[in-house]
Amino acid sequence: MNLITGLFKTSIGKKFIMAVTGGGLFLFVIGHMLGNLQIFLGPEHINAYGHFLQHSPEILWPARIGLLAFVVLHIWSAIALSRENQAARPVGYRNSPAPVAASYQSRVMAMTGLIVASFIIYHLLHFTAQTEAVNFTGYDFKHFSDHRARHDVYHMMVVGFSSKLASSFYILGMALLCLHLNHGVNAMFQSLGLKNAAYAKLIERFALISSGVIFVGNCSIPLAVLAGLLK
Amino acid sequence: MNLTLTVWRQKNASDPGRFENYAAKDIIPDMSFLEMLDVVNDRLVAEGREPIAFDSDCREGICGACSCVINGVPHGGHRGTTACQLHMRHFKDGDTIVIEPWRAKAFPVIRDLVTDRSAFDRVIQAGGFVSVNTGGTPDANCLPVPKENADLAMDAAQCIGCGACVAACKNASAMLFVSAKIGHLGLLPQGAVEQERRVINMVAQMDAEGFGNCTVTGSCEAVCPKEISLNFISRMNRDYAVALLKGRQPDRK
Structure with a gap:
């Protein structure tokens, strides 16, 4: 079978696309979190990190284009698979009982995915495009610069998260992302055929711990700002 | 035991189908689920009504013929148990039991609880x-x-x-x-x-x-x-x- 046809036309092929793109995005989320946690090292570090990324277009743009392609493929496979799934059960059961033994997070992947997607759009407008209208603080983040005339990422994050509205949307977004990842990371190994009896427990634990770490790590920034630990 | 059954009735693939209630009276707790259906069907036949169609064959859990969704769970929800191995002692007197066929586009209903697999x-x-x-x-x-x-x-x-x-x-x-x-x-x-x-x-x-x-x-x-x-x-x-x-x-x- 032509590999492309096999990937895009068959049930398991689409699951491979879903799993590989999901895995790539999962790794990005971890990298992104580690980068942002440098805020706890002080303005010097995080501003240097921001400056480095902004002035390395040969890294920035391939990463952005790659991420966009992964997001598009991830959403495309989700829509294609969900439509097939809905068509496969035209008549449901009486009083729509919850599927047996299916975890909550496994049943709400579409919902968590959609809200996370809308959160990502907000996040891009908020800190990447720095659209003043969505930050609810009355400041224009584009004008923040530090003593070395670099973009003051530290100040932007502190001011940005001082808005309770923005911070709570971030925390909600992270909660749903981690619910999504708790099932998604486990299902990714399963879909790629990388799960067996020997590693099943380890993979499940990894999914739980990694999604928990991402939640705590990312939420620590808005929470630290709101608590007045970062000024 | 006396039970109420809410059973999916459908004449053929083109019939839209509906739920109907039946009284299952004097059921012995040691009966299997399918034996209970046999008793209900015997009474339906005696009353001149159409019996409930359901698949069954070996009745010892090795053939894979029986296929009822019982209270929303295929085979009734006991671990490693087919519907024919499910016993009425797992139900309480006065219970209402909902019985449906497998639901899937690939398994069209032939009649009542029987699907084409x-x-x-x-x-x-x-x-x-x-x-x-x-x-x-x-x-x-x-x-x-x-x-x-x-x-x-x-x-x-x-x-x-x-x-x-x-x-x-x-x-x-x-x-x-x-x-x-x-x-x-x-x-x-x-x-x-x-x-x-x-x-x-x-x-x-x-x-x-x-x-x-x-x-x-x-x-x-x-x-x-x-x-x-x-x-x-x-x-x-x-x-x-x-x-x-x-x-x-x-x-x-």
């Missing part, structure tokens, strides 16, 4: 043959099979093809069934020869039948009367990836 047969047919030498009986142990593989293959071979996995899955996915067949044959040296062709063809047929896709909820594994593990789906995905990368194409029909 020949989609499974076509998936099996798509799997093709296993190369076995004809002639004299081979010597024992001339074809070594590791104990672990023999055990795993036997776990998968327990599948009786009842379709409870499809009925339980929120996506009506048949991946547990298909992966059990692929795993069972691919784990043994006799079946391993055609494994790549088999996995590509069976998955193509599974897709063509209109089953849904696995979202790893584990419902299939939970209701499977033979307790087939979700790990077989992972194994099938692995085999499929290998066959795909090697450029295997489904056989033309």
Whole structure:
């Protein structure tokens, strides 16, 4: 079978696309979190990190284009698979009982995915495009610069998260992302055929711990700002 | 015990179908679920009414014919139990029991609780043959099979093809069934020869039948009367990836 046809036309092929793109995005989320946690090292570090990324277009743009392609493929496979799934059960059961033994997070992947997607759009407008209208603080983040005339990422994050509205949307977004990842990371190994009896427990634990770490790590920034630990 | 049954009644595939209530009186707790249905049907026949159509054959949990969704759970929700092995002692006097057929586009209702599961047969047919030498009986142990593989293959071979996995899955996915067949044959040296062709063809047929896709909820594994593990789906995905990368194409029909 032509590999492309096999990937895009068959049930398991689409699951491979879903799993590989999901895995790539999962790794990005971890990298992104580690980068942002440098805020706890002080303005010097995080501003240097921001400056480095902004002035390395040969890294920035391939990463952005790659991420966009992964997001598009991830959403495309989700829509294609969900439509097939809905068509496969035209008549449901009486009083729509919850599927047996299916975890909550496994049943709400579409919902968590959609809200996370809308959160990502907000996040891009908020800190990447720095659209003043969505930050609810009355400041224009584009004008923040530090003593070395670099973009003051530290100040932007502190001011940005001082808005309770923005911070709570971030925390909600992270909660749903981690619910999504708790099932998604486990299902990714399963879909790629990388799960067996020997590693099943380890993979499940990894999914739980990694999604928990991402939640705590990312939420620590808005929470630290709101608590007045970062000024 | 006296119970109320809310049963799906449907004359044929084109009838929209509806639920009807029946009183199940004087049921002995030691009866199996299907024996209870027999008693209800005997009374319906005596009253000149149409009995409830349901599938059954061996009534000892090895044939895979019985197929009722009982209170929303295929086979009634007792671990490793088919509907025919489910006993009325698990219910309480006065209970109302909802009985429905398997629900899936690939399993159209023929009548009442009976569905057409020949989609499974076509998936099996798509799997093709296993190369076995004809002639004299081979010597024992001339074809070594590791104990672990023999055990795993036997776990998968327990599948009786009842379709409870499809009925339980929120996506009506048949991946547990298909992966059990692929795993069972691919784990043994006799079946391993055609494994790549088999996995590509069976998955193509599974897709063509209109089953849904696995979202790893584990419902299939939970209701499977033979307790087939979700790990077989992972194994099938692995085999499929290998066959795909090697450029295997489904056989033309």
